[in-house]
Amino acid sequence: MKKNTLQYLSVFSFLFFGCQAQVKSNDIPIKEEIKTYTLETVASGIAVPWGMTWLPDGTLLITEKSGKLYAVKDSVKTEIKNVPKVYSRGQGGLLDIALHPNYAKNGWIYITYSSEEGEGNGAHTKLIRAKIIDGSLAQIESIYLATPKTTKAHHFGSRIVFDNDGYLYFSVGERGDHFVNPQDIKRDGGKIYRLNDDGSIPKDNPFVGQAGAKEAIYSYGHRNPQGMAKNPVTGEIWAHEHGPQGGDEINIVKKGANYGWPVVTYGIDYDGTTISTEKEKPGIEKPIFYWLPSIAPSGMTFVTSDRYPDWKGHLLVGSLKFQYLELLKLKGSEVIDRQKIATDIGRLRNVVQGPDGYIYIAVEGKGILKIIPN
Template identity: 65%
Template sequence: MKAIHSLLSIICITCAACAQQIESEIKAEEPKTVDYKTESVVADISIPWGMVFLPDGSMLISEKTGELIHFKNGLKVNIENLPEIYVRGQGGLMDLELHPDYKNNGWIYITYASPKGENEGGHTALMRAKLDGNKLVDKELLYKAAPNTKKGQHFGSRIEFDNQGYLYFSIGERGERDVNPQDITRDGGKIYRLNDDGSIPEDNPFVNLENAKTAIYSYGHRNPQGMAKNPFTGAIWIHEHGPQGGDEINIVQKGKNFGWPVISYGINYSGTSFTELTEKEGMEQPLFYWVPSIAPSGMAFVTSDIYPDWKGNVLVGSLKFSYLERLVMENGKVIKREKLLEGIGRVRNVRQGPDGYIYVSIEGKGILKIIPGN
């Protein structure tokens, strides 16, 4: 594979309580890992946003245009009785996640753009339901952001559970850069935390503040489209789109302000600046940031022995440059980048399956499995 010749600035923090930043530049290197190949698992999906693996080995896949697909024994079956979905721009049927105790309770969690509520347009919603044959049943709306808007950008959205069973999900700032992210009385540009039934945890950071959206856990985000639990620490990691430059990886922390759009390492798409600040007291620095932007989507930690050279690394999809990025971690810092699957297409998601293999969803293709060489 070709080397990436552009330089990348990063900021690394060694722990959540540490305020010291270390700035360095990283150049992507030629791959030094074993050869690998890809195998098509599920073909012909336009925008495969979310994917989860059921206990019987089958998969649920969300197609952004509004189809929930059950893939089993080589066959794709569309699930019926979905909620009404607002498909516009970046909005549609988005992420999927299973309850940690899915084998016993059967709960499936789904984020999607919903038209319900006041005003025309839509906004991100979170629901849960169960699967009965090829139909969703016991549907429960757990959260619906407001107000609706016809804008087509920045719905988010990803879902993750932590080790204590709390449910996290992301909503982008819906194109309202100067209104939503810094205002905890408004939805958008936030990471939310709920109990698994949709109720608000008593220790959420803003439960006692008047008019605050009490589901908010952190704020000052732009458009998080990657979220994963760090299996080594239990922390929730996210990445989010910057504008032109300034895509970030952040570790979610209770009540913290991650700065958008007051501080940023990016600029407007026109090339003009919207802020002169890259840091400010009371606002968090990213663990890592990309310049230029790669348009990240999907995130997975590698724990599988199938990929010994990748173990402990973080995988992130690149929509903009059509590859899967491997971030080599050491002592909580990114020390190396590597392009995988270069030219494969817009990588929408990546997950490690229960069989230990890495599965990657590619727009216009479907789901691929990465198989190491001998």
């Protein structure tokens, strides 16, 4: 009787929840690396490479956290001038970079960085757009400036992604004020934002018209999202974020959704104290995957290239803490397997699939490396 009941419940759960991924942690054992590739250095002499994108002519643009923007073409690295001053302290600096979907027509490039602009001391995350003219940033426009400034040196975010409808998403960490910022839609920090390409607010953003709300917010309750990518099949925006000591998460970004930090978490604080005893709660989105222990994820890309048959259709995430690239095998939106790649490579800050179909990784102290399958 009990067996039949369990079978019935299992069938019911499949029928009712079949399209929803169940939360998976890394009780899925990670497989050791089987090396089927070589690494080629594309750009060296970059201490902390952060963001990467390519111009239509094949030029690779690279942000370096200290505040430098590089262009690499035919193995020659040059520095782009007139980059705004960054607050290069702790995790702050020059962060992500992305092209407008219609870059070939309008020339806009989007950049996030830690900005000292505004009253008081410290900095907060800022989004700008600009054009490259004669080797310099020009026509710089302010798109969004998170406030207020703080002297805390961590959790700036930040990644930039455009969706299929041309909306711009970018992430901002909660700046270390986790009991104040992430759950308050009247405050910046601990959020993923959605804007029109000129910085105006889409009329259907979830908090438009709410008194005092930051209307650019699309989702909230985040800790420090440093990876974001568009799912090439569904068009959904996926994001991962650093947990505390344990509980890094991958989430699918949904309109108006609360992702729980610090009300729910799979981790504890760095001093061993409890942040929350809750791991899930009604009204709070569950992650589709979380890591215990934390890997300190940074950078994320979906593999669509035929150059990597075993990786195609799956997800790559960099690990700062354990210094490898992690391949997450997917079945829909469910993580079903894990494997190490580029073991002991160094603090892996970013991973991007280039327009040539190759995977490029940004490694602190080494620069940009291209993964070439054997």
